[in-house]
Amino acid sequence: MKVNIKNIKGEDTGKSVELLDDIYAVEPSDHAIYLDVKQYLANQRQGTHKSKERAEIAGSTKKIKRQKGTGTARAGSMKSPIFRGGGRVFGPRPRDYGFKLNKKLKKLARKSALTYKAKDEKVTIVESFDIDTPKTKSFLNILSSLAVQQEKSLLVVDNVKTNVYLSSRNIANTKVVTVEKLNTYEIMSASHLIISEGAVEKIESMFNSKVTA
The missing domain is CATH 3.40.1370.10 (Ribosomal protein L4/L1)
Structure with a gap:
């Protein structure tokens, strides 16, 4: 050509x-x-994206309510992903x-x-x-x-x-x-x-x- x-x-x-x-x-x-x-x-x-998971959240691990008798689901601490300010479940991690x-x-x-x-x-x-x-x-x-x-x-x-x-x-x-x-x-x-x-x-x-x- x-x-x-x-x-x-x-x-x-x-x-x-x-x-x-x-x-x-x-x-x-x-x-x-x-x-x-x-x-x-x-x-x-x-690939630098990162969110904090439950173990990485700063805060108290005090049990926020008694285990039984509240009529609601049990909860260990405010770090639980179901609460606002808690850790993210299976969040993004740095990767190539x-x-x-x-x-x-x-x-x-x-x-x-x-x-x-x-x-x-x-x-x-x-x-x-x-x-x-x-x-x-x-x-x-x-x-x-x-x-x-x-x-x-x-x-x-x-x-x-x-x-x-x-x-x-x-x-x-x-x-x-x-x-x-x-x-x-x-x-x-x-x-x-x-x-x-x-x-x-x-x-x-x-x-x-x-x-x-």
Whole structure:
């Protein structure tokens, strides 16, 4: 699949790049995408929720009424969950929501996500670029030139570009990531992918590697 390479002004450079079919034209697996997105979202959860149970409530353990003869249920102390201010029954405890996925499945999920974007013609390849000074306006002009200013876009670069990142972080619905940070959730969440020329090669080498996570 050949895609023309554009510059940051949105003009064709006369160059093109071949997007490999075994990355951008695979048989997509919706279930692999689902599992990878589920893992990503699970890993974002802090899991620090906690409520006090009966043994953790501060207060007296004095028996509040006699055992028999009141006509009501017996009660040991005010810490009982049936009373206001008492402990919670089976309350939440700190836990890790993360779970393991095989590397091959995660690789298939990302390939499937890239395939969907390529199939919908939502992939734009641009020359490797940088911004001299961090300016939001400069980045907005780039998005406008590429005709994606109204879309939720994900810019994939081959290495950390500080000025590009600083120029984009105040723009809603726009995110800049390196190839190493590319994940299924953000690919599927974006309406349009903008990939730098250098990042295309890095993506190919990453998926061809036998140790890709």
